[in-house]
Amino acid sequence: MSLQEQLKSAQKDAMKAKDKIRLGAIRSVLAAVKQREIDEQITIDDAVVTAVIVKLVKQRRDSYTQFKDAGRDDLADKEASEIEALETFLPQPLTEAEVAALVESTITELGASGMQDMGKVMGVIKSKAEGRADMAVVSALIKQKLTA
CATH class of the missing domain: 1.10.1510.10 (Uncharacterised protein YqeY/AIM41, N-terminal domain)
Incomplete structure (x- = not known):
């Protein structure tokens, strides 16, 4: 259905x-x-x-x-x-660990190395996690990983 x-x-x-x-x-x-x-x-x-x-x-x-x-x-x-x-109609939300793993795997998969790749990483994650994760939290996590 x-x-x-x-x-x-x-x-x-x-x-x-x-x-x-x-x-x-x-x-x-x-x-x-x-x-x-x-x-x-x-x-x-x-x-x-x-x-x-x-x-x-x-x-x-x-x-x-x-x-x-x-x-x-x-x-x-x-x-x-x-x-x-x-x-009640949204999919089951991702845990913090799942979000972190998704961010990490996407960065590795795309070969992202700096803030210039933020948009590409965010686009891929948004398509995978829409409605399942807070995109503001995801964005902050991506920034943290790409600037480290």
């Missing part, structure tokens, strides 16, 4: 359970996927859906932080609930 089919099935379940927050989160993903499909005139696969979910989770984390800073705990709690709902 594709990720898009899983989302549609979860949408039906959320409707039946009258879970408004989960339903809203799923609908936002499906709408963003449909929009991307129309805008780019592509057929959607699981990688595209995962990228959309990652983007929406990141947006909600930013909103959560802003709401918390502004003292709007009610809205922050809603964002946190939506983040939890969306994260």
Whole structure:
């Protein structure tokens, strides 16, 4: 079952359970996927859906932080609930050791030797670990390895 089919099935379940927050989160993903499909005139696969979910989770984390800073705990709690709902559709996250091993093997594989190779390394890792690792952490790790 594709990720898009899983989302549609979860949408039906959320409707039946009258879970408004989960339903809203799923609908936002499906709408963003449909929009991307129309805008780019592509057929959607699981990688595209995962990228959309990652983007929406990141947006909600930013909103959560802003709401918390502004003292709007009610809205922050809603964002946190939506983040939890969306994260159930993301693949299992990589451990720190797995991320470090992936960075190390990619650097070796590409023969990267300095910061000028950062973009190449980041591109390869992003395709392998999208939605499974925090790209900011990966970027910092790559910089550390390439400058050492």
